[in-house]
Amino acid sequence: MTRLTFVNLPIQSAAKTKAFYEALGFEFNPQFSSEDTLCMIVSETAYVMFLETDRFKGFVDKELADTRTTVAALLSFSCASKEEVVSTCEKAFELGARRYKEPDDHGFMLAWGFEDPDGHIVEPFWMNPEHLEA
Known part of the structure; x- marks a missing residue:
């Protein structure tokens, strides 16, 4: 069995994040993307899920790290x-x-x-x- 890897990261704005990473040459899977969620394709088996903060918080029961300072x-x-x-x-x-x-x-x-x-x-x-x- 080939395992897929999904790294999930909180973001402020899906639109801003998508524009940034598209400009770097990355593509997104529209099947797993929405207004507040993006699925960036890294390879055939690796993906980065960018989720706007409120959506990301729905998956965890801990405080999110402030990535601007930590x-x-x-x-x-x-x-x-x-x-x-x-x-x-x-x-x-x-x-x-x-x-x-x-x-x-x-x-x-x-x-x-x-x-x-x-x-x-x-x-x-x-x-x-x-x-x-x-």
Whole structure:
């Protein structure tokens, strides 16, 4: 059985979040999206569910973290090349994302990151496939 992964994150505005991530090249599954919920496709088995705060609160019985002042998770996704990592982060910065760190280049791996409009930390990375096989 292939398992699907759904990461769920609270957001302020579905429209604003969709515009931001579409501009970065992501697509959304309309079957699982609505006015207050978005299903962003990361891969055939991985998705990010963005839910406006009131909708998200309906799934939990705890207070939500204020992602503008605290970090609850890091959302990392692989890229096909170092250039894709750089272009994704630079595009995010142009769209108003906060630069919270500099690129971290280990030779076999490059990671960078940005804070999206809702304060979530997103870290695109590239890892040399040959390094994984070693």
